[in-house]
Amino acid sequence: MSDEAKPSPGDSPGLSNGLVSDSDRRVYQAARSLHPSAVKDLLSLGVCERCVFRLVSVEPFDFDLSSVSASTLRRWLDSGDDEEAAASSEPSCSRVCIVCLGVLQFVFSDARQTMVRSDCGSDYAARITDLVKQEGHEFDSFGLEVSVPSTVMENESSVLLYLKGKYNSEGWVQSEKIISVKDALKVLVLESLKASLGAKSDSSSFHIRLTYSKASDGAQGASETTHERKKRKTDEENGSTCMSENSFQKVYEPCSLSVHCNKMPIFFSGRYFKYSRNVSQTRWIIDDERMGEASVEELIGGNILPACLGDSYKFHAAGREDIDVRMLGSGRPFLIEVQNARKCPSQQSLTEIEEKINNSEKKLVGVKDLKFIGSQCWAMMREGEAEKQKQYAALVWMARPLEEKDIDSISSLKELKILQKTPVRVLHRRSPLERERTIHWMKVEKMKGSSNYFLLHLCTQAGTYIKEFVHGDLGRTSPSMGSILGCRAEIIQLDVTDVKMGDS
Numbered sequence: 001m002s003d004e005a006k007p008s009p010g011d012s013p014g015l016s017n018g019l020v021s022d023s024d025r026r027v028y029q030a031a032r033s034l035h036p037s038a039v040k041d042l043l044s045l046g047v048c049e050r051c052v053f054r055l056v057s058v059e060p061f062d063f064d065l066s067s068v069s070a071s072t073l074r075r076w077l078d079s080g081d082d083e084e085a086a087a088s089s090e091p092s093c094s095r096v097c098i099v100c101l102g103v104l105q106f107v108f109s110d111a112r113q114t115m116v117r118s119d120c121g122s123d124y125a126a127r128i129t130d131l132v133k134q135e136g137h138e139f140d141s142f143g144l145e146v147s148v149p150s151t152v153m154e155n156e157s158s159v160l161l162y163l164k165g166k167y168n169s170e171g172w173v174q175s176e177k178i179i180s181v182k183d184a185l186k187v188l189v190l191e192s193l194k195a196s197l198g199a200k201s202d203s204s205s206f207h208i209r210l211t212y213s214k215a216s217d218g219a220q221g222a223s224e225t226t227h228e229r230k231k232r233k234t235d236e237e238n239g240s241t242c243m244s245e246n247s248f249q250k251v252y253e254p255c256s257l258s259v260h261c262n263k264m265p266i267f268f269s270g271r272y273f274k275y276s277r278n279v280s281q282t283r284w285i286i287d288d289e290r291m292g293e294a295s296v297e298e299l300i301g302g303n304i305l306p307a308c309l310g311d312s313y314k315f316h317a318a319g320r321e322d323i324d325v326r327m328l329g330s331g332r333p334f335l336i337e338v339q340n341a342r343k344c345p346s347q348q349s350l351t352e353i354e355e356k357i358n359n360s361e362k363k364l365v366g367v368k369d370l371k372f373i374g375s376q377c378w379a380m381m382r383e384g385e386a387e388k389q390k391q392y393a394a395l396v397w398m399a400r401p402l403e404e405k406d407i408d409s410i411s412s413l414k415e416l417k418i419l420q421k422t423p424v425r426v427l428h429r430r431s432p433l434e435r436e437r438t439i440h441w442m443k444v445e446k447m448k449g450s451s452n453y454f455l456l457h458l459c460t461q462a463g464t465y466i467k468e469f470v471h472g473d474l475g476r477t478s479p480s481m482g483s484i485l486g487c488r489a490e491i492i493q494l495d496v497t498d499v500k501m502g503d504s
């Protein structure tokens with residue numbers, strides 16, 4: 001649009017003025033309706049065109065503003081009868097807005113400290129889209145979050161205080177109705193962003209966060225001395241109508257923008273088996289030294305994480321067993337929680353991961369029923385909590401030879417109630433308590449040729465400490481296998497052979 005085309009006040013803009021669209025006309029008319037001297041004051045203070053609309057307008061802040069360039073907005077805002085002032089006014093593009101610090105001017109510093117400027121909202125959205133795509137996420141809907149430096153809010157309140165002081169008697173300064181810089185940016189770019197990302201916008205599990213921060217605190221004029229801050233505070237408290245140079249923090253550089261994408265955790269469920277007596281359930285490192293040769297957590301999580309291109313994972317199991325206890329039977333339920341997954345593996349690739357773990361050379365751990373369960377993890381955890389009974393096979397050593405009457409007396413004990421104080425070996429991580437547990441049944445299997453050993457099959461309430469039940473834990477578990485047999489007894493090897501859920 002040439003200078004001759006600049007419309008005079010009150011003109012109904014038409015094609016001759018370059019106002020080709022309805023939205024242009026609406027913005028033009030809105031610009032002409034703003035309080036002229038307030039507009040002039042704000043522009044001369046260094047407030048940008050879109051912030052002027054935000055702070056002075058009584059109309060709702062509109063998406064239309066995103067398609068009109070800052071320089072055109074400037075022309076429409078400048079009073080039409082003051083050709084000279086309009087011509088001499090500093091081009092807006094050379095100044096960073098003292099309130100939004102460039103955010104609503106669609107200007108920012110990129111990662112290489114290069115200033116990036118967009119003319120309109122759709123161009124800006126395209127740049128944001130490029131940054132989002134670099135993160136490599138798969139998504140079909142997103143939530144948009146914006147954060148801006150506190151200077152934006154501080155300077156805005158200084159400017160509003162100034163406006164109120166000067167114009168409040170006219171009743172149009174309604175600071176409580178003003179849209180924030182963050183929300184204004186969303187109004188300006190969200191529609192274009194949806195189109196360029198090809199995704200819906202909702203409160204989805206995938207978030208795009210635009211973080212604007214002050215380019216550098218060491219930048220010229222960007223830092224504020226304590227004295228200046230105090231002075232500014234005093235001015236604000238006094239409701240000073242004079243907008244002095246010290247009333248706001250001067251910033252001469254646009255904010256730097258970084259784009260972060262975050263996917264809410266996704267969950268996978270399954271059941272695991274542990275075939276080794278030298279594998280811990282979770283990664284276990286003491287003083288830089290690994291306990292055991294691997295962990296269930298790492299063998300499973302370490303295979304799922306790369307398939308999701310996630311940042312990290314957490315392993316949750318329904319209960320636990322000691323490092324030297326195998327987990328057999330139907331396996332123990334577990335969940336893998338993956339943070340910031342960029343993609344979700346198909347059931348096909350989950351089956352391949354399962355096969356890879358199950359067919360590994362060392363056969364330390366096995367997996368079954370591996371599946372994606374979205375974020376409905378809590379049903380699974382409740383299932384874990386409902387775990388009621390566990391079956392074990394224990395190889396037991398006793399201090400005297402096993403007799404026939406021992407077999408009868410052990411097998412005859414049904415629903416045996418025992419009291420267990422928190423075992424000495426776990427006192428460092430569990431609070432000392434006394435719990436009642438039930439041994440539902442026991443069966444003894446003799447070992448050929450070794451009368452001091454026998455195989456004990458037992459079914460207990462979940463949460464029973466089996467090793468302590470056998471050796472008695474210095475009298476802390478009572479009764480115990482040792483007290484029943486009247487001699488020392490120890491577990492040599494232990495396997496979990498089944499985990500039964502509450503309702504199964």
Ligand SMILES: [Zn+2]
Pocket residue numbers: 047048049050051052097098099100101102103104105
């Ligand atoms: Zn601004």
